[in-house]
Amino acid sequence: MTELGPVAWPPAPIRTERLVLREPEARDRAAVIELLASPEVGTYIGGPRPRDELERAMPAVPSGRPGLFVVALDGAMIGQITLTRESGHLRQAAGKAELGYLFLPQAWGYGYAAEACAAALDWFAGALPGEPVVLATRTANLRSMRLAAKLGFVEAERFEAYGAEQWFGMWSSAMPSD
Numbered sequence: 137m138t139e140l141g142p143v144a145w146p147p148a149p150i151r152t153e154r155l156v157l158r159e160p161e162a163r164d165r166a167a168v169i170e171l172l173a174s175p176e177v178g179t180y181i182g183g184p185r186p187r188d189e190l191e192r193a194m195p196a197v198p199s200g201r202p203g204l205f206v207v208a209l210d211g212a213m214i215g216q217i218t219l220t221r222e223s224g225h226l227r228q229a230a231g232k233a234e235l236g237y238l239f240l241p242q243a244w245g246y247g248y249a250a251e252a253c254a255a256a257l258d259w260f261a262g263a264l265p266g267e268p269v270v271l272a273t274r275t276a277n278l279r280s281m282r283l284a285a286k287l288g289f290v291e292a293e294r295f296e297a298y299g300a301e302q303w304f305g306m307w308s309s310a311m312p313s314d
């Protein structure tokens with residue numbers, strides 16, 4: 137299950153100071169393949185996918201789904217954010233809206249992920265007021281840990297899964313954040 141619930145999808149593109157959050161477009165195809173095939177991006181999330189397989193399988197317009205935002209800088213995709221309800225992967229996240237983020241390595245270190253995720257959470261808080269969002273990340277993924285803290289996620293639990301320590305955080309629009 138990946139539906140967000142009673143939320144109209146897609147929303148109008150979301151504009152931040154530097155970025156636009158929007159649906160996937162044909163011009164994103166190469167960047168989506170780059171993102172999923174990148175060893176750096178895949179380090180803490182199960183590794184990269186084979187590029188030739190992605191080239192074969194990826195449609196001309198990368199498919200969207202409710203809760204998936206392409207993050208664009210000057211029109212070009214630099215990353216993706218998901219706000220989805222996953223049922224399968226972790227007991228702690230079952231049935232809850234979960235934030236995910238993947239950015240191209242050349243876009244790391246500029247605060248783009250933080251800017252885009254804050255806007256996505258803001259949109260979520262407006263669409264489903266008071267509903268919490270969860271986030272799971274490996275504790276070894278220091279960039280992700282810093283981002284989660286910056287966004288106002290609060291530690292709920294740490295546990296072992298997929299052979300590594302995982303951090304599980306919760307966010308709610310009712311909680312204060314920086």
Ligand SMILES: CC(C)(COP(=O)(O)OP(=O)(O)OC[C@H]1O[C@@H](n2cnc3c(N)ncnc32)[C@H](O)[C@@H]1OP(=O)(O)O)[C@@H](O)C(=O)NCCC(=O)NCCS
Nearest residue numbers: 177237238239244245246247248249250272273279280283
């Ligand atoms: C996790 C991930 C999105 C974090 O990206 P990021 O660019 O480090 O995150 P932020 O947007 O918060 O940027 C923070 C950095 O931008 C810098 N920065 C530069 N200009 C900035 C600005 N105007 N505003 C804010 N920060 C700025 C900060 O100093 C910080 O740099 P530092 O980490 O070197 O101290 C990225 O590393 C990634 O895609 N990783 C692979 C996928 C992944 O593991 N996802 C998590 C799955 S659970």
